[in-house]
Amino acid sequence: MSDDQHAPHATDTSPRPHAGELATGQLIELTVDNVAHGGICVARHDGRAVFVPDTAPGERILARVTEVKKRFARAETLRVIEAHEERRDHIWPEAAIDRDPADRAGGAEFGHLTLSYQRELKRRVLADSFARFAKLDIADDLTAVEACPGDDDLGGTRWRTRVTLHVDEHGNVGPYAARSRRVIPVASLPLAVPDIEELAPLDGVAPGESGCYELVQPSELDARIRFVPATRRGANPVRSERVIIETVNDRSFHLAEDGFWQVHRQAATTLFNAVQDAARDHFDPEAQHLDLYGGVGLLAAALGELGGKRSRVESVEAVESATEHAQENLAEWVGARAITARVDHYLNRLLNDRGARALRCGTVVLDPPRAGAGLEVIESLDALDPRQLIYVACDPVALARDTAYLAERGWKLTSLRAFDLFPSTHHVETLARFDR
Numbered sequence: 159m160s161d162d163q164h165a166p167h168a169t170d171t172s173p174r175p176h177a178g179e180l181a182t183g184q185l186i187e188l189t190v191d192n193v194a195h196g197g198i199c200v201a202r203h204d205g206r207a208v209f210v211p212d213t214a215p216g217e218r219i220l221a222r223v224t225e226v227k228k229r230f231a232r233a234e235t236l237r238v239i240e241a242h243e244e245r246r247d248h249i250w251p252e253a254a255i256d257r258d259p260a261d262r263a264g265g266a267e268f269g270h271l272t273l274s275y276q277r278e279l280k281r282r283v284l285a286d287s288f289a290r291f292a293k294l295d296i297a298d299d300l301t302a303v304e305a306c307p308g309d310d311d312l313g314g315t316r317w318r319t320r321v322t323l324h325v326d327e328h329g330n331v332g333p334y335a336a337r338s339r340r341v342i343p344v345a346s347l348p349l350a351v352p353d354i355e356e357l358a359p360l361d362g363v364a365p366g367e368s369g370c371y372e373l374v375q376p377s378e379l380d381a382r383i384r385f386v387p388a389t390r391r392g393a394n395p396v397r398s399e400r401v402i403i404e405t406v407n408d409r410s411f412h413l414a415e416d417g418f419w420q421v422h423r424q425a426a427t428t429l430f431n432a433v434q435d436a437a438r439d440h441f442d443p444e445a446q447h448l449d450l451y452g453g454v455g456l457l458a459a460a461l462g463e464l465g466g467k468r469s470r471v472e473s474v475e476a477v478e479s480a481t482e483h484a485q486e487n488l489a490e491w492v493g494a495r496a497i498t499a500r501v502d503h504y505l506n507r508l509l510n511d512r513g514a515r516a517l518r519c520g521t522v523v524l525d526p527p528r529a530g531a532g533l534e535v536i537e538s539l540d541a542l543d544p545r546q547l548i549y550v551a552c553d554p555v556a557l558a559r560d561t562a563y564l565a566e567r568g569w570k571l572t573s574l575r576a577f578d579l580f581p582s583t584h585h586v587e588t589l590a591r592f593d594r
């Protein structure tokens with residue numbers, strides 16, 4: 159199709175564009191350049207970046223423009239004209255490219271690519287984030303994104319131990335469509351562990367109250383399901399009183415069934431072991447250590463084990479019910495404490511109380527949410543001046559930005575590993591160690 163044939167979509171009522179301009183609804187052919195952050199790829203059209211999902215670098219596609227901004231546009235992939243050699247049938251039929259884009263299930267945006275190529279794209283996103291936001295070339299530090307045991311045999315499926323399914327007022331049950339809040343009924347949940355798929359009410363429910371089902375498969379108990387009405391989500395959540403047990407190596411962790419826990423069935427063990435490996439060489443068993451954004455104490459326990467019976471480690475977490483469980487989960491170390499606080503407030507207090515000196519030989523682990531630690535927390539950590547920082551990150555851009563803040567203050571990235579804890583999605587978990 160030539161540019162002249164880029165006729166607006168039949169239902170498009172937007173004004174006709176000037177020559178060379180893009181308009182919403184317009185059909186265009188694109189050659190995809192590269193992967194971008196967030197599970198989409200980027201192509202160019204008349205010099206403007208166009209972001210498109212459901213494709214891969216090098217592919218030639220037919221796309222429909224969905225949004226036009228001054229410097230970039232968004233489009234949806236309608237058809238693949240020349241496919242990448244690593245393209246495969248989507249692992250989830252309801253997310254596949256042969257469906258109308260509005261009807262494609264969200265949450266498996268790399269499910270049309272082989273696992274090894276998904277990991278290569280994740281490595282590129284990390285390398286690009288570090289190059290752009292930290293001005294660092296990590297090609298030699300990070301040559302591959304590591305797989306979790308068993309994932310290659312399962313083709314990137316059957317790893318989710320936590321699933322949220324939305325329920326609309328018509329009784330449809332399913333994930334939201336990609337980039338929308340429309341519930342998409344589905345016949346299967348290939349990313350979920352089998353017991354969750356079996357328990358999920360995929361045939362729908364009686365019309366009525368909208369909300370969501372939260373499904374959890376703990377390592378020690380049967381899979382469970384809970385309905386949360388839409389009115390009790392967000393700022394006014396209903397909290398579950400029920401407690402579950404998760405195991406990591408031979409260690410048990412108690413937590414609320416709706417509390418934070420790593421989603422992939424191997425993720426907690428992978429991160430626990432990786433934090434120990436990263437911390438070991440410069441770990442002082444006599445020092446005070448910190449686990450920031452600690453949840454129920456998973457990574458504090460990793461440090462506790464490294465230091466032995468007398469370990470002194472504080473786990474800091476904003477959610478009170480999580481710290482209550484952390485206190486119990488860390489009980490075997492007399493020097494362990496779980497503190498309910500925001501990390502920025504806690505660090506400011508520590509600096510003002512002159513508690514900082516005790517940390518000088520210690521290890522600080524931080525595992526912040528997607529937004530990263532941010533400048534204020536990095537400044538406090540720099541002022542505390544521990545022996546080493548172990549940063550667990552779920553967002554490459556936030557990690558790269560915080561790496562730049564650390565580098566400006568004399569901290570050096572001395573180890574970098576990445577893990578494919580979210581196969582068939584664009585997410586990637588990274589573990590970075592920083593030393594003075």
Ligand SMILES: C[S@@+](CC[C@H](N)C(=O)[O-])C[C@H]1O[C@@H](n2cnc3c(N)ncnc32)[C@H](O)[C@@H]1O
Nearest residue numbers: 418451452453456475476499500501525526527
């Ligand atoms: C990615 S989770 C990590 C939890 C734990 N490290 C684990 O692996 O199980 C991030 C945790 O940080 C907590 N959190 C988010 N913002 C926080 C803040 N400003 N201060 C303290 N905790 C926070 C969340 O409640 C969540 O438990």
